Amino acid sequence: MPPGDAIVCRELTRSFDGFLALDSLDLEVPERSVFGFLGPNGAGKTTTIKILTGLINPTRGAATVAGVDAREHSVDSRRRLGYLPEEPSFYGWMTGREFLEFSGRLFDLGRDELRERVDSLLEEVGLDEDGGRRVRTYSRGMRQRLGMAQALVNDPEVVFLDEPCSALDPLGRIEILEMIERLGREATVFMSSHILSDVDRICDTVAVLDRGKLVVQAGIEELRQRYVLPIFRVEFDRKPSEFRVRLNEADWVEEVDEVDGRRFVVHASDLERAKNSLPRIAASDEANLVRYELSSPTLEDIFVRMVGG
Amino acid sequence: MSIWVLMSKEIREHVRTRRVVVLPAVFLFFGMLGPILLHVTPQILESQGINITMPPPDPEDSAGEYFESITIFGAVALILVAMGAVAEEKARGTIQLVMSKPVRRLDFLVAKFLIIALIAVGSIFVGGAACLYYTELLIGSLNRAAFFAALALLSLLLMFILSLTILLSTVLNSQVLAGGASIAVTFGLGFLPALGGPMAEYTPHSLARVANELLVSQAEGITAPVVATVSLTALMIVLTWVIFREQEL
Numbered sequence: 001m002p003p004g005d006a007i008v009c010r011e012l013t014r015s016f017d018g019f020l021a022l023d024s025l026d027l028e029v030p031e032r033s034v035f036g037f038l039g040p041n042g043a044g045k046t047t048t049i050k051i052l053t054g055l056i057n058p059t060r061g062a063a064t065v066a067g068v069d070a071r072e073h074s075v076d077s078r079r080r081l082g083y084l085p086e087e088p089s090f091y092g093w094m095t096g097r098e099f100l101e102f103s104g105r106l107f108d109l110g111r112d113e114l115r116e117r118v119d120s121l122l123e124e125v126g127l128d129e130d131g132g133r134r135v136r137t138y139s140r141g142m143r144q145r146l147g148m149a150q151a152l153v154n155d156p157e158v159v160f161l162d163e164p165c166s167a168l169d170p171l172g173r174i175e176i177l178e179m180i181e182r183l184g185r186e187a188t189v190f191m192s193s194h195i196l197s198d199v200d201r202i203c204d205t206v207a208v209l210d211r212g213k214l215v216v217q218a219g220i221e222e223l224r225q226r227y228v229l230p231i232f233r234v235e236f237d238r239k240p241s242e243f244r245v246r247l248n249e250a251d252w253v254e255e256v257d258e259v260d261g262r263r264f265v266v267h268a269s270d271l272e273r274a275k276n277s278l279p280r281i282a283a284s285d286e287a288n289l290v291r292y293e294l295s296s297p298t299l300e301d302i303f304v305r306m307v308g309g
Numbered sequence: 310m311s312i313w314v315l316m317s318k319e320i321r322e323h324v325r326t327r328r329v330v331v332l333p334a335v336f337l338f339f340g341m342l343g344p345i346l347l348h349v350t351p352q353i354l355e356s357q358g359i360n361i362t363m364p365p366p367d368p369e370d371s372a373g374e375y376f377e378s379i380t381i382f383g384a385v386a387l388i389l390v391a392m393g394a395v396a397e398e399k400a401r402g403t404i405q406l407v408m409s410k411p412v413r414r415l416d417f418l419v420a421k422f423l424i425i426a427l428i429a430v431g432s433i434f435v436g437g438a439a440c441l442y443y444t445e446l447l448i449g450s451l452n453r454a455a456f457f458a459a460l461a462l463l464s465l466l467l468m469f470i471l472s473l474t475i476l477l478s479t480v481l482n483s484q485v486l487a488g489g490a491s492i493a494v495t496f497g498l499g500f501l502p503a504l505g506g507p508m509a510e511y512t513p514h515s516l517a518r519v520a521n522e523l524l525v526s527q528a529e530g531i532t533a534p535v536v537a538t539v540s541l542t543a544l545m546i547v548l549t550w551v552i553f554r555e556q557e558l
Binding site: 054055087094105147154 | 403
């Protein structure tokens with residue numbers, strides 16, 4: 001049987017004192033996928049996640065999580081999900097193990113099942129030796145890993161991760177990303193992140209949100225082909241005198257981003273003409289060309305293009 | 310049932326953070342202080358060379374001192390213990406990890422209310438037992454049934470104050486603001502019975518008068534303040550729930 005949708009949003013809207021934080025969001029997230037939810041600060045990502053996890057009621061619209069209405073049957077829906085907020089806060093007087101046991105008991109896990117689950121989660125997130133320590137003594141990275149463990153305590157069908165790697169060092173980030181990748185084979189992961197290289201690396205599908213509105217939802221490869229023009233990265237040894245002016249005259253140039261005066265990103269609307277003309281324009285300048293590269297667009301390029309940088 | 314898990318967490322939190330000792334300590338202190346002070350005051354005055362003819366202290370005065378302490382110091386201590394119940398969880402963000410699990414918002418509130426209520430009522434009776442012991446030891450015997458009935462009435466008053474504090478802790482996002490507002494409203498309401506009028510009896514603080522009257526005679530007009538206090542407490546809890554279930558967490 002082909003997988004269905006783990007999350008469905010229909011005209012999901014939320015306003016705060018007249019400010020429209022989320023505007024008629026329609027979204028479908030396929031089951032057993034890692035879904036990247038992108039957008040600049042204030043785009044409505046956290047608001048969406050909070051509605052789907054029952055922490056905020058929508059002003060209008062509806063959503064289902066694992067097939068259950070997130071508002072009408074909120075408790076039942078929350079039974080099927082796990083949630084890691086951007087900055088998880090714990091009861092500092094509890095130990096890491098106690099917090100996981102408390103979380104598991106809220107899901108009615110039996111004693112033996114709970115003990116097994118907690119042991120395996122502590123090991124999985126690398127806190128097996130620190131599980132007996134009070135959470136108040138944990139570093140930020142350890143808290144993030146404990147947050148990840150508590151989000152998985154009920155073996156959820158859908159896991160919401162709000163910026164899961166933002167507090168982690170590079171090694172910790174790699175570990176958590178590998179964990180999310182593994183998780184995506186058994187559950188649906190809905191992950192917001194500012195670290196676009198992480199999303200590029202592990203997500204199957206992404207949605208871009210801007211000012212409360214969905215800009216696009218598609219697979220990453222599809223986005224690359226559908227939305228992004230060929231990109232040339234050009235670098236000179238010093239600031240060129242005529243390069244920018246001559247590019248502005250060329251009709252195959254869609255857009256030029258000047259990085260620091262001597263480095264440029266050129267978006268071309270016609271790849272063949274660009275390949276033919278761009279090296280000549282660059283070579284004719286007084287400044288010396290030190291780098292010329294046709295690169296495949298990254299998710300960051302797509303993101304910048306979608307939300308206007 | 311998540312409410313038992315939440316209640317067990319509340320108990321552990323009160324114990325681990327030592328908050329559990331605050332209310333018993335306050336009530337025990339004032340329970341012992343009243344009778345001891347009444348007993349030693351004439352001796353202290355005499356030792357200072359002050360000759361005032363004082364009537365011998367009676368046991369009802371001793372109990373009355375404890376009752377007054379409950380409505381002032383007990384109320385403040387209760388507010389200080391309860392003011393962070395919801396506000397602190399929201400401010401710290403711990404509420405997000407709890408409420409994203411299959412927990413009903415009503416259960417979250419009821420667990421908070423019940424555990425603090427249990428500690429508060431237990432503390433009133435612990436302090437009351439100390440008051441009774443020292444009163445009978447140093448001053449004279451009390452009508453025990455009336456004394457404990459009066460403590461039960463004052464427990465209702467504290468339940469009202471607790472429900473008010475939890476309401477304000479839910480509405481206001483700062484526990485300090487919630488505490489300040491609770492103290493202001495509690496002591497503001499305390500003046501209502503003194504204003505007289507037909508509504509004066511329908512205030513929670515009239516329970517303090519009824520509690521004192523119970524010790525010396527059959528208290529009259531007990532129904533109005535009891536019904537008013539229980540109704541207002543229930544109303545506060547329902548109002549808190551109505552507000553809390555729509556709140557952003």
